[in-house]
Structure formats: structure tokens, C-alpha cells
Amino acid sequence: MMRSLVDKYNVAGPRYTSYPTVPYWDVDTFSMKKWRESLVKAFEESNDEEGVSLYLHLPFCESLCTFCGCHKRITKQHSVETPYINALIKEWDLYCDVLPTKPKLKELHLGGGTPTFFSPENLNLLISSLLNRTTLAEDYEFSFEGHPNNTTKEHLQTFYDLGFRRVSYGVQDYNEIVQKAIHRIQPFENVKRVTEQARAIGYTSVSHDIIFGLPFQTEAHVKETIAKTKSLKPDRIAFYSYAHVPWIKGNGQRGFDESNLPSGTAKRQQYELGKVLLAEAGYHEIGMDHFALASDSLYQSMTNNTLHRNFMGYTASKTKVMIGLGVSSISDSWYGFAQNVKSIEEYYSLINEGIIPVVKGHILNTEDLIIRRHILNLMCQFETAWDSNGLFFEELPEVLLGLEEMEQDGLLIRTEKSLIVTGKGKPFVRNICMAFDLLLKRKQPQTRIFSMTV
Template sequence: MTSSLIKKYNVPGPRYTSYPTVPYWEHEHFTTQQWIDSLQKSFEATNQSQGISLYIHLPFCESLCTFCGCHKRITKRHEVENPYIKYVLKEWQMYCDLLPEKPIIKEIHLGGGTPTFFSPENLEILLTGIFSTAKIHPEHEFSFEGHPNNTTRKHLVTLYNLGFRRVSFGVQDYAPNVQQAINRMQPFHNVAKVSLWAKEVGYTSISHDLVFGLPFQKLENIIDTIEKTKSINPDRLSFYSYAHVPWIKGNGQRGFKDEDVPKDTAKRELYEVGKKLLLEKGYEEVGMDHFALKTDSMYQSAIAKKLHRNFMGYTHSKTQVMIGLGTSSISDSWYAFAQNEKEIEQYYAALDKNELPILKGHYLTEEDLIVRQHILNIMCHFETNWEEPAMQLPELNQIKMHLRELIADNLIIIENQKLRVTEIGKPFIRNICMAFDLRLLKNKPETQVFSLTI
């Protein structure tokens, strides 16, 4: 990748876990009743055929990792677990009361925060409470994020017995000075131990999260981290770009100086070397920033063009309905998004009043739905098309105008109303999606809202 392309395309841009992206939600005109109507409409159409997904946000962490952009509450007081579970179960019951029949749960993801902050016993209380009012899809996929320092074998066994078969461990980087800068001290031994336990217990998909562009990170750190990772041989990997957004996250990302963070060509070299090494070691590129062994369901789904992307990240199958439980969780009915209150106190207060704890949302227009599908196609399959009238937009000529430069730089190829991302173009996937982002094109933010794309 040439430095001129990096310089040209390294601009602020969304990661497209949704379209429209959250800063462009028209929440001023959004009502909770709109959300409920859209949820019921989507649920009735798809519950029996697809089932639904649940994302459960567990926000507590014992310490602050300064690279993290998640909504969390730092505490060492584990008595917070029981009240939080009580409120999440109340929220779930409120949703069940709104639905015309028992939901069939296809996917669950426990995210955070630190889900393994919660004891195995309390996680079992939470999940059995949810299962008591639902059916489980025969092809369900349940996953959770585990912290290598506090995930116990009992966590793994308990969740395995509840149907979980996938676990993701946050690694980031193994260099001690990098770990110290991001306040995430965890030796290789801890990661190897919990990964081995997971394999012994019977988990069929183990994932490690790696991050490039962290403060003080060098090429030798990336190489060492990937070599150590391969010795454990997880089934899939994420290899994320560190999003340096201190203007959003405040002091949490000010534990180091801006000049300590690799930038532009230096940062991209970390990714290029890392990607080359991962491919050499048998991992295949899947979507944006993700890699998987050929034996993993995510790779097989990508080959079959069934890969899907939502607020939980990439999943190997699509459910049209995703209900988010807990603080800051985002729900998706396909026709609308709704985000919960971010602060625990406000979340509890809404539920105490028997109200869904919704902070804001967005009801998608017909234009939104078409753009959303194009962006999903590009993010999941590196291609899209507008052959069918249902995929065409009045602004298509405007979009094509923005695509011309991408064609000239050999990042995409367009033939017969079909767009395909080239190998050179894959690192610029966010930039390619931005050409379809009509809300961004019409109203570019005056201040920096998004992280840099490269």
C-alpha cells in the first residue's frame, strides 16, 4: 500500500456497525411507540423462520483499560451484580410482554464492560431467567467476551452447560510497555491457560481480539503477538485499528501522549505486516478486520455469502430482530434502532417506572434501508450491485461520482451495475462505504466525530 493512498484516504469515517450511523439518527422525531411498532412488525414476520438475537451489556470492570471505547462502570464492588441482573431480567420481561408469542433465541452475545466480572452463579441466574420465557433455536450460537485475567474454568463450564460454544478473549498486544500504557497487564500465560481450558471444556470457536496502532507499539511487537497467538491457534481473530478518540472518551485515553500513538504509514505498516503473517499462518480474511481458520463457521459463512454485520459485530447468520438488554445496548428491528440509557442510574429509574429504558433511536426511511443494504453487502462480501430496482436510489449518479476516484485508484471495479472491492481496496473498506453514505455526504460533521479510517 502506497503512502500516497494512506495520506489521501486516512480521514475520519464511521465503522458502519449500523446505517445510519448513530450521529445521524433522527432521534428528535423518534418515539418509543415507533420502536415497539417496528419491533412487533419485524418479530411477527421472522421469529418462526429466523429467531432473534440478544445482546446483553454487562458494564462493570475492575479497572479502566485506556484503549477502550465501550460504555463501562469501574468498580471492585461485586454487590452491584445482583441488582443489575434483576433490572436486566425486568427489561427482558417487558419485551416478552410486548411480543405476540415466545421468542425463539438464535444468538446471544454477552458483552461489556467485562462479562466475567460477574460470578458464574450470577451469570447462570441471568441466563436461566431469560431462557424461562423463551425457546432456544436448534442452531443457536451463544458467545461471550472473557477477560483472560478473571475468566475461571467455572465460568467456562457454567456457560458451556447453558449452550455457549464461542468465547472471545481480549488480548490487544503482549508487549509489557504497551500493556502498561493501556492499563491492561495480562501475561501470555493467562491467555494460553484460559484458551486451553476453553478447548478442553468443548468450545468450538475461540477468538482473540488483537489491536494495532496502540501507544508505543512497534513492528516487533505485532510480530511477537501474532507468533504467540498462533501457538495457541484460536479459530478466529479480530485485528482492529486502535481508535484514538480522546475528544470523545476524555481522560480514559489520555494516559499517554498523542505522539506515542503510531500514525499514518507507520500505523498502517503494523497492519500490513500483521495481515501478511496471519495469512501465512492459515487465517483467511473475513470482512473488515477479521480473520478465521477455514474450519471456523465465520469463514464458511463468508464463503457462502451468509455473513452478517450488526451492533454485535460480524455474525455467521442473520436475524432481523436484535434486542439489546442492559445499559447502552442498541436494539435493531431492521426498520428502527433504539439505544438504552447509558448511565446505570437512569437505566434503573426508567425500569422502576415500568418504562423501556430507551435513550434515543431512529426510524429508517426507504432511502436508509437501501443504503443500509449496500453498505452491509460491501462490509460483509466486498461487493454490491444495483441491478434490481429495489437496490436503486435517486441519488445513484451522485454516488457514482464519489466512486470515480476509488475506481481511478484501483480500490474498486464496477462492471454491469456491480461493484467489487479489489485486494488493494480492502484496507479502505470504510472509505468505500462512505461513498454510499448519503447522510454523511449531505451533512458532513463540522467537528471530528469519527476515528480515522486507516
């Protein structure tokens, strides 16, 4: 039965880290003036109570991993560190000058690229400079992505001394054939070393990222990777689907033939196997592709209905304002999105002119805000409702009618005022969200722009 459902519902679709999704942003009605107004509005509504989230995109890597869909710059020249750090500090200053009061920092996350490409000394300078213009929320959480091959004990200690308590390591898969195909040669011993070092220093949450659906990957490889992961017992695991989008990301994802990728059904079987193995090891499924021990804040946020999803993925708490610094970063004011330029050279030029380096964005209208709430509910809690909560919209009866077949297939349960995703339907939550995506329904893309949902 699962095979027929995979064949039926394995279509191209968004991952819904935002709504509207980036291809449907109305850039014609966007302006920096409107973006700043939306940012200030959300900040004034939420800073005192929630605080803000800050994401830093550090794009440099010494080598190219062919599974990666992120914006990056490949170089071994570490002279690039200082000018980029100076630009990030200047960009934060530009935002702080727009905000009416000092921001209260709730979340800080460093992604990439490879954040640990940067030296501990430069990272200390960067974070310390940013913190000088903030106050800290009582329950703040700082986290960073570390490459197991180049994360040092000095990196970990420096981040810890700055207030970081969570680190995420990219594992992907331990099989050497798979690693060679994705150009990510990474021995288990390196992951073991940095995991144990983080715990010894005092980190309270260590996360591992694992990918299924990679070239040459089999169920045996998934089983081996999870067995090794289980031996290290990370607090949190991101177990997510490889998104094969070479038409967007260029030649970086052409390091293997597409015939080397597992079929949609085989890919789903890899996930189902992994899910069973993780459950046996004590991990709870969180949202679409995350797992956590009961002691981890991500699991706790799911149980108390505070789980949130944004451009950083699933997070343990929600802030209305998320500001992204660095090339390609996306900021979210809840009422609007804004994305930075993707060229490092253009980024430097705008920063040096005192201009916030946004290249495009979207201001959400009333309909967008309602649909966004429904999609967030489905992605985070696997249910949504409409009644006196302001989430009814004109096209809802048509949307529910379009979900009849999914209900017949046992993927969801509809009531007069709510929709609940079943256990059988959780693997297809992206498809269910697509039924609510009015912009996608009104204008189907003429070319393939999204990864497959399975």
C-alpha cells in the first residue's frame, strides 16, 4: 500500500520553510520602505515578550559537497574571513539602527557553508561584536553547524564561552562509496571525537544530520549509519530527504548520474527503516524530518505546542522577528520576507555604502497570513483548525473538497472545523500543505522548481 501511495503522491513540491514560498513572492509590490515598516511593526509587537532570532550565513567551504543545496563559496584562502566578518558586523549595525530599541536576542544560529571554516579567534570577534548591541533573553539558545573534519576543541570551547549550548554536525552517511559520490569523505572517528568533545565541554544538545536518498545509498547503508549514530546517542537528529535540484544549484549536484539515485519507493523505504531504528533507540519523531530524545528541547516544544518552522528548519521556540545576516540570508518579520544578494562582491559593495543588502522580498497580505498559519500548523503539529480563530478563508471549502482523495487514502481526517494528519499521512504532509497553497494552485510552475515530496 505504501508503495502505491509513494507512486501516487511523489510529485515536486515545496518544503514549506515559508509561505508564500520564494518562487511566489510578489517582488513587484515589495520595497525596502515596506520591509522596514513590517520589521519595526513586528519588533514592537514582540521584542519585549519573545525577543528576536538572528541567523548568520557563513558561506565559505574548502571543498564542494555535491549533495549541498546551500549558497557557498569554495576557497582555501582564509584571508576571506576578516572582510566577511567586518561586513556582517556592519550589516547588524544597519539593522540595529532601524530598530526602535535594543533587540532582545532569543536565538542565534550560524549556518553555511562551513561556519568552522573560520578561526576561533575570528568567530569570537564576530559574536562578541554582535552581542554588544543586544540584550539576552533569559532562555536564549545559541547554536552552530560544525563540520566534523575541521571543528576543533578550540572552536567548541570558544563557542561555549560565548553562550552556545547546541551544535549540529553534518554526517550524511558513513558508507565510503556514498561519501565519495557526494564528495564528503568523513570518518566516523571524526564525528565521534567532536561529539564527545562537545559533551565534555558542557554542550547540552548535540545534533547529527543524516540524509537518505543519496546516490548509491541502500537500506544497508542507512542501517549502518544509524547504528553508528546510535552508539554516540546525539540528543537530536535531522533525518531528511536529499533534494536533487541540479537545475537550480548548477553543476554542484552533477557529481553522479541520476540513475545512481534510489527510486522514490526505495527512498521512502530508507526513511521508514530509519524511523523504526530511531524509535527503537529512543528517538521521537518531530515534524517532517526531525527526531529527538525526550530530554531535548525540540521534543519538549512539540509536546507543549510551541514547535516552530522557519528558514532555519524546525526550532524549539517561535519569534516573530528573524533577521538573516550575510549573503543569501533570508529575514522574516512575520509580515514580510527579505532576501539578501547572493554575490559576495555585491554584498560588500552595498554594505560599504550603508545599504541593507536586500535584493528581493514579499509583504504578506491578509490571505497570505491565514494560509501561513494553516501550513505552519500542519508542518509543526500535523493538524489545523478554523472557526473563531480567524483562520477561515473564502476558498477553504474548495481546499477541503480537494483533500477528499487523500482522506479516502487514509492520510488525514476532516471534521467540520478541523483537519488532522494521520500517522499514515505524515510522510505526505507536504502534499497536504500543497492543497492549502493557493498561490501554487493559481499558478502552476511551467518548469520544475521544487524537489520531490518523497
